[in-house]
Ligand code: ATP
Ligand code: MG
């Protein structure tokens with residue numbers, strides 16, 4: 057089943073069942089507190105929160121999503137992309153728990169010939185919030201699941217709220233068991249790559265107040281209008297249905313991975329570290345393409361900085377595969393061709409997108425060639441002196457003189473088994489900042505330069521440790 061086919065089945069299924077089909081919103085969220093749309097429900101927040109009456113009682117979508125907080129997982133787990141598509145079905149005070157579970161089970165287990173996704177019921181497990189006896193009873197009644205395949209988990213994983221007073225409720229997640237070749241037989245609670253979470257059902261049923269932490273808050277009443285919010289990872293279902301090992305090998309992503317392999321002459325599957333790099337490249341190129349197609353341009357702050365970081369990480373990964381020259385013309389074309397059926401704008405807008413991407417690559421390759429040799433020497437010197445840490449002033453020099461980003465220095469050092477004296481680096485940065493402030497006029501360049509790194513730190517705080525399907529302390533509904 058091609059990814060497009062799964063998407064169509066989804067929309068058909070929920071469309072046939074009275075859901076208004078709503079096109080994906082842009083990746084760039086309307087909400088200024090959120091850099092990107094991180095879940096299918098984001099465009100529906102006004103209706104879910106009750107602030108605005110919903111124009112339809114039920115809706116479905118396949119929403120483009122960016123999750124930068126998963127960036128470190130990319131390529132290492134089988135299931136985390138920075139860009140992915142979240143299929144969702146939503147009820148605004150219309151149907152609730154029983155119907156949501158019943159729809160999910162029906163779509164997953166109806167045969168492919170009859171328009172479903174054709175999963176074997178024996179391969180499916182669910183988790184529920186530990187006190188949600190209602191959900192447990194429904195899973196038994198609707199799906200006939202035995203007790204051992206319904207795992208009760210706590211609020212940290214199976215309770216949704218925004219961190220603010222407002223709507224909240226238990227979740228139930230559906231997992232696919234890939235079998236004993238991938239890990240032990242302990243169910244999703246074992247939290248390894250054997251059990252792949254495919255679908256999260258959120259039952260928004262309570263008003264909560266006094267939120268003290270993710271797991272500590274007061275439930276004050278039942279909501280008069282209970283809502284359903286679900287999210288299924290399209291790429292996750294695609295990789296399971298396509299019989300490949302991970303989401304980077306599906307039809308929409310694999311062509312980029314193959315291109316990276318051809319360009320580098322390294323065979324995918326031959327070396328673990330190289331494989332991770334190829335998967336990172338495949339993921340990041342697609343994310344960058346989709347971000348640019350939604351109007352994001354590379355820059356030193358906010359959304360543009362995230363885009364820049366994805367592109368730089370791609371370039372860096374290609375270098376680690378032994379390719380020194382420009383590769384974006386090949387990689388982006390491969391991603392465009394894999395994505396254009398679902399998103400024709402990546403083709404019609406390709407001139408603009410590719411100009412931005414290629415210029416970014418050229419600039420960064422120049423920065424890299426200047427900085428890398430210095431860094432390589434410093435790494436070699438540090439290792440031969442048997443020191444564990446790269447000096448802060450080296451990192452600072454690289455940043456200050458060569459525009460070499462600190463995150464890259466950290467990454468390269470780490471690859472060489474070294475850390476970086478971050479506190480020395482930070483104090484040099486602080487010194488420079490106060491010098492720059494004292495003499496702002498004559499040091500315009502330094503100031504502009506510094507802003508890069510404060511933006512990076514800000515982005516790091518708001519993005520990289522950020523939302524987990526809005527279930528951390530985001531203020532999104534607040
Ligand atoms: P995981 O625990 O695997 O990180 P999650 O609990 O963070 O997933 P949710 O926030 O519940 O995910 O999002 C709903 C669905 O979106 C998930 O069930 C999964 O299928 C999909 N999904 C979440 N994060 C990613 C990602 N980074 N890449 C691809 N699909 C994802
Ligand atoms: Mg999860």
Ligand code: MG
Nearest residue numbers: 229253256525
């Ligand atoms: Mg989840």
Ligand code: MG
Nearest residue numbers: 126136524525
């Ligand atoms: Mg997650």
